[in-house]
Amino acid sequence: MFSTSLALICFILLLPIALAALSLAPWVPTKKQDLERISQYSDLKPGQIFLEMGCGDGRVCTYIARKNPEAQVIGIELALWLYVYARIKQMITGPKNLKIIFGNALKHDFSVIDVLYVFGLPETVNKKVKTKVIKEMKPGAKLISYIFTIKDWPGTIQEHQSSKDEARILVYQKKSVSKH
Secondary structure (H helix, E strand, C coil): CHHHHHHHHHHHHHHHHHHHHHHCCCCCCCCHHHHHHHHHHHCCCCCCEEEEECCCCCHHHHHHHHHCCCCEEEEEECCHHHHHHHHHHHHHHCCCCEEEEECCHHHCCCCCCCEEEECCCHHHHHHHHHHHHHHHCCCCCEEEEECCCCCCCCEEEEEECCCCCCCCEEEEEECCCCCC
C-alpha cells in the first residue's frame, strides 16, 4: 500500500516535469554566475518587456526584474510545482515588475516582447521557438539563447563566451524594417 501511494505521489510530481521537458526542455537552472551577463545583453530600456520561457524557479526573470525595475518582466512555467515555487518566492520577495504565469510559453503572444530568454534543447529551440519568434516578434526584438545555437537565423547574431569556463550566451536580433 505504501509503495503504491509513493509511486502515485512521484507520478503526480514528475508528470508536469516530463510534460515541460517535451515542450521545451527538462529543468536545468541557468548558472547564477551568468545572470549579470544575461541582464547586460538584454539591454532593457524602461517600458520594455522581457519574457523568460520555461522560467523554472524564476531565477533569471527575478534577477532581470530587480536589475530593470522600469521594465516589465514575465516568466512562464509549465511544470506545476516549479511554477508554484517561483510564484511563492515572487509573492514573498517581489519584485513588483515581475509576473509569473503558469502555462506553455509557446502559446503566449510574442508580438509585444522586446527580449525573449530561452534555455531549451537545441531541437525544440530550432523547430518551435525559432519559427514562432520569426513569425511573431517585432523587428529589432532580441532572442537570447543560453548555451545552444539557433541555425540559419535571419538577422544579427552575437556570441558571448570569453573563456571555456563561461557558458555561451547567444543574442539573436530580428532584422529591423528598412526605411526607404
